[in-house]
Every structure is written in structure tokens, then in C-alpha cells.
Amino acid sequence: xxxxxxxxxxxxxxxxxxxxxxxxxxxxxxxxxxxxxxxxxxxxxxxxxxxxxxxxxxxxxxxxxxxxxxxxxxxxxxxxxxxxxxxxxxxxxxxxxxxxxxxxxxxxxxxxxxxxxxxxxxxxxxxxxxxxxxxxxxxxxxxx
Amino acid sequence: xxxxxxxxxxxxxxxxxxxxxxxxxxxxxxxxxxxxxxxxxxxxxxxxxxxxxxxxxxxxxxxxxxxxxxxxxxxxxxxxxxxxxxxxxxxxxxxxxxxxxxxxxxxxxxxxxxxxxxxxxxxxxxxxxxxxxxxxxxxxxxxxxxxxxxxxxxxxxxxxxxxxxxxxxxxxxxxxxxxxxxxxxxxxxxxxxxxxxxxxxxxxxxxxxxxxxxxxxxxxxxxxxxxxxxxxxxxxxxxxxxxxxxxxxxxxxxxxxxxxxxxxxxxxxxxxxxxxxxxxxxxxxxxxxxxxxxxxxxxxxxxxxxxxxxxxxxxxxx
Numbered sequence: 001x002x003x004x005x006x007x008x009x010x011x012x013x014x015x016x017x018x019x020x021x022x023x024x025x026x027x028x029x030x031x032x033x034x035x036x037x038x039x040x041x042x043x044x045x046x047x048x049x050x051x052x053x054x055x056x057x058x059x060x061x062x063x064x065x066x067x068x069x070x071x072x073x074x075x076x077x078x079x080x081x082x083x084x085x086x087x088x089x090x091x092x093x094x095x096x097x098x099x100x101x102x103x104x105x106x107x108x109x110x111x112x113x114x115x116x117x118x119x120x121x122x123x124x125x126x127x128x129x130x131x132x133x134x135x136x137x138x139x140x141x142x143x144x
Numbered sequence: 145x146x147x148x149x150x151x152x153x154x155x156x157x158x159x160x161x162x163x164x165x166x167x168x169x170x171x172x173x174x175x176x177x178x179x180x181x182x183x184x185x186x187x188x189x190x191x192x193x194x195x196x197x198x199x200x201x202x203x204x205x206x207x208x209x210x211x212x213x214x215x216x217x218x219x220x221x222x223x224x225x226x227x228x229x230x231x232x233x234x235x236x237x238x239x240x241x242x243x244x245x246x247x248x249x250x251x252x253x254x255x256x257x258x259x260x261x262x263x264x265x266x267x268x269x270x271x272x273x274x275x276x277x278x279x280x281x282x283x284x285x286x287x288x289x290x291x292x293x294x295x296x297x298x299x300x301x302x303x304x305x306x307x308x309x310x311x312x313x314x315x316x317x318x319x320x321x322x323x324x325x326x327x328x329x330x331x332x333x334x335x336x337x338x339x340x341x342x343x344x345x346x347x348x349x350x351x352x353x354x355x356x357x358x359x360x361x362x363x364x365x366x367x368x369x370x371x372x373x374x375x376x377x378x379x380x381x382x383x384x385x386x387x388x389x390x391x392x393x394x395x396x397x398x399x400x401x402x403x404x405x406x407x408x409x410x411x412x413x414x415x416x417x418x419x420x421x422x423x424x425x426x427x428x429x430x431x432x433x434x435x436x437x438x439x440x441x442x443x444x445x446x447x448x449x450x451x452x453x454x455x456x457x458x459x460x461x462x
Contacts, residue, residue: 010253010328018257019250026243030422037415054412055186061283062228062408074405091411098236098418099404101243102397109257120322124261128394131268135401140276 014112014121021108025101029094036094040087048072048086074138103132184224186412193223194416197237201424204241206431207444209301211421212238212364212396214444217294217451220287221458225413227283227290231362232403233414235396238364240418241425242393253328254386259341259379262322264391266348267355267365268398274359275402288459290361294452297367298445304371309337312378318344328383341377350376351391359399364392 011019039045049069057065065071077089077096084090106129113122134140197215204211216234220227249255278286315325325340341347350372358365366388373384403409 010326011251015250015253015255015257019247022243022250023247026247029240029243033415033418037411037419040411040415051186051412054410055189058225058229058410058413061226062232062279062403062406065226066407071407073407074401088411091415092409095236095409095411095414096404098240098243099397099400102239102393106394121258121261124265128261128265128268131265131272132394132398132401135268135272135398138401138405140272140402140405 012116014109014116014118017112018105018109021105022101025104029098029101032097033091033094036087036091040091043087045085045087045090047088048083049088051088054088100136103129103136106132189223189225190412190416193219193413194420196223197417197420198424198427201241201421201426202428202431203424203440203444204421205425205428206440209367209444211241211425212358212362212392213294213297213367214448215417215421216362217290217448217455219417220290221451221454225410227287228279228403228406228408229410229413231278231286232400232406232408232410233417234362234364235359235400235403236409236414237417237421238358238366239393239396239400240422241364242389242396244422244425245389246393249386249389253326254383255390256324256326256383256387257390258322259324259326259373259383260387260390260394262324262344263348263351263369264394267351267358267391267395270352270355271359271395271399272402274356274361275399276359277356278360278362279402279406279408284459284461286361286459287455291452291454291456291459293357293361293363294448294455298449298452300367300371301441301445301448304375309339309380310374310378312340312342314342315340316342316344326383328380330382337380339378339380339383341379343376343378347372347377355395358392358395359402362399362403364396366392 040047040051049071053069057068060068066073072083072089072092074096077083077092084093106125110122110125110129113119113125196219197211200214200218201211204214212234215237216230219225219233220230223230246255250257319325319341322344324344325338327336327338329335330337351369354365354368354372357363357368366385369388369391370381370384373379373387374381379387400409
């Protein structure tokens with residue numbers, strides 16, 4: 001038996017599904033983040049807020065900077081389709097994609113657990129997806 | 145007189161030296177750049193952050209700690225960014241590191257979903273709560289508490305032991321119900337290792353507390369996850385380290401949303417930090433077999449204690 005077969009033999013099907021999804025997602029995230037940041041730094045696309053303005057205010061708290069610059073937060077960047085075509089907004093979207101990556105992997109695990117009829121872990125994984133969905137919905141907010 | 149330095153000490157000494165050299169000029173720059181119209185060009189800070197994250201990535205792997213736990217105290221102490229953005233990036237750095245390391249560990253059965261998911265479920269709920277509390281508190285108080293937490297982490301790193309293959313004579317009822325056990329192939333000794341766990345309810349409680357601290361301060365919580373899995377629950381060290389990555393990727397992702405919706409994530413500083421840390425981690429993994437990790441771990445503990453002390457002073461307004 002080859003090393004690879006031996007290694008694969010110690011992970012069940014759900015783990016393999018999770019690992020495969022994670023592999024695809026992680027590589028895509030790296031590419032998307034690199035492209036987004038390149039567009040941001042080179043200013044090939046216009047910026048919604050100039051870099052100098054961000055740098056001039058990065059000593060302020062998030063609340064103060066929001067009050068002053070009204071940067072896109074969470075899903076707000078998708079509210080105006082034209083707004084997406086900005087270098088800084090695309091870079092922000094790449095960070096959102098990174099934050100979504102775990103959710104995507106867990107969704108694949110839920111499907112795999114259900115197909116394997118592992119109902120206890122299906123329930124735990126669904127609960128975990130729900131927790132992340134609640135977080136990603138922006139229902140919970142904080143402020144000082 | 146010629147002073148000879150053992151070869152095994154040269155790489156850690158060089159990396160640590162580069163880290164310190166980068167920190168020294170950052171101190172006076174900090175005061176200038178903290179002003180609204182900072183005298184230092186923005187790209188200097190962004191470039192310095194990338195280089196710094198790259199070096200941190202190397203050091204983190206060599207010292208066996210997560211990137212987030214080093215990133216937040218050091219960057220918040222020596223760079224001009226507000227603590228809100230540093231904590232937001234800290235979570236994303238930890239998340240990105242865990243994502244890139246995850247697939248091979250899961251395929252080998254080292255990162256275990258059945259062990260990690262219940263812990264991540266409670267940890268992610270508390271990490272959201274921690275992020276909400278942390279963002280609602282005055283930054284100076286958070287900085288003060290961060291200093292205390294970081295100094296405590298340095299103390300834990302000095303005192304905590306580790307056990308390669310802990311003995312679990314009787315698994316607890318909850319772990320049996322959740323079917324938490326496993327088998328993996330130990331490449332070093334070329335044998336199979338089967339494992340089971342005990343003290344699961346206490347483990348869940350501790351993961352709740354760790355998740356809260358991680359979310360509040362933007363720390364990846366590998367420093368705490370691993371001892372709880374390994375020393376408390378009896379998980380073999382390699383499985384504990386690998387599964388800790390899985391747990392902190394889920395917890396980090398949950399808390400990161402709170403920071404994203406608060407506007408506490410700036411791509412300008414987040415992306416170079418993540419990129420630098422991921423690149424550095426890959427180099428660190430290649431250097432790992434060649435260096436004296438004990439030396440670098442001691443250096444990291446010293447740097448952690450120093451940045452924790454600086455956070456304390458900042459929190460006290462000194």
C-alpha cells in the first residue's frame with residue numbers, strides 16, 4: 001500500500017470531502033485576494049476612498065472612521081452594483097470571501113454527514129452553519 | 145578571540161534579530177504616524193507590515209504558536225493602526241493560516257471533525273460574544289486587558305507541558321455518545337496510534353472561555369486549544385495541534401464577521417498581513433527540521449512578554 005493510500009485510509013469520507021472543499025476554497029481565496037489587492041494598489045480601477053485618506057485615519061476607532069468616511073461594511077458593498085467596480089471594494093469583497101470559506105466547507109460537511117446517515121453530526125454541523133450564518137447576516141452589531 | 149555560534153542557532157537568531165530590527169525603528173515612527181497627518185508615507189507602514197508579517201509567519205511556525213497570538217500584541221504595540229483593525233486582521237490571519245494548513249492534516253486523519261466540531265460550536269458562539277464585548281469596550285481598557293492576557297499566555301507557554309500520547313483509561317460518557325475517538329498513522333515511529341478522550345464536558349466549557357477571549361482580542365487561540373485537547377482531554381499532541389487549527393478557523397470566521405460589520409477590517413492592512421503571514425509560514429515549515437525550535441520558542445516567549453508589557457503600559461496611558 002502506498003503512503004498516500006495509507007494516509008487516506010485514516011480519514012473517513014466526510015473528512016475527505018471537507019479537505020477537498022477546503023483545498024479548492026483556500027487556493028481560490030489566495031488568488032482572489034491577490035487580484036483584489038493588485039487592483040487596489042495599482043488603482044487600475046477607481047477607488048471609493050483614496051488610500052491616503054484611509055491611512056490618515058487608521059489611528060481612529062472603527063466607529064469614528066465609519067462616521068467620518070462611511071466605508072462599506074459587511075454586505076453593504078453589494079448594495080449598489082456600480083460601487084463594486086472600485087479597487088478598494090473588490091479587495092474588501094476578497095476579505096469577505098475569506099470569511100465565507102469556513103461556511104462553504106461546513107456546508108459540504110453537512111451534505112456528506114447526511115449522505116452517510118450520521119444524524120448526530122449532521123445536526124451539530126447544521127447548528128454550526130446556522131451560527132456562522134447568523135454572524136454573517138450582520139444581525140449582531142457592536143459599538144462604543 | 146573568535147566566537148563560534150552553533151549552526152542550529154544561526155537561523156533562529158537571524159530571524160529574531162530581523163524582527164527586533166524591524167521593531168526598533170517602529171517605536172519612534174509610531175509617535176509620528178499616530179498623528180492624524182502622519183509624517184510617514186502610508187506605503188512604508190504597509191510594506192513594513194508585510195515584511196513584519198512574513199517574519200512573524202516564520203517565527204510562529206518555528207515556535208509552534210498560531211500567527212494571531214503574536215500578530216495582535218506586537219502590531220498593536222508598534223504600528224500606528226487602531227486596535228480595532230489589528231484585532232480584525234488578527235482573526236483573519238489565524239483563519240487564513242488554518243485554511244492553508246488544513247487539507248493535508250484532514251486527509252491524514254490528524255485534524256478530526258468529530259473532535260473539533262462540538263468544541264467549535266460552543267467556541268464560535270462565545271467568540272461572537274467576545275467580539276461584541278471587545279468592540280463595545282473602550283479601546284484603552286481592551287489594550288490593558290490584552291496586555292494581561294498576553295503576559296498570561298507567555299507564562300502558560302513557559303509552564304505548560306505536553307504529552308505525545310496521553311493515556312485515557314476510560315472515555316467519558318459524552319465522548320462515547322459523540323463517538324469521539326480516532327486512529328492515525330504516526331510517520332515518525334511508523335506505527336498506528338489509536339486515541340480516545342476524557343473530560344469532554346470540562347473541555348467544552350474551556351473552549352467556550354477560549355472562544356470568548358479569542359473573539360474579544362482577535363487572537364487565534366491555538367496557545368490554549370492545544371493544551372486543553374492534549375493535557376486535559378488526552379488527545380495525542382499531533383491530533384491536538386491539527387484539530388486546534390480546525391477549531392480556530394471556525395471560531396475566527398464567526399468573530400471576523402462582527403469585525404467586518406463594524407467596519408473594523410481594512411483591506412489596506414488586512415491583505416498584506418495575511419499574505420505575509422501565509423508566505424512566512426511556508427518558509428517556516430521548510431526551516432523547521434533545520435533549526436533549534438527550543439531557542440526560537442524562548443525568543444518568542446520573550447517577545448510576547450515584552451509586547452504584553454507594552455500593551456499594559458499603553459492601556460494605562462503611559
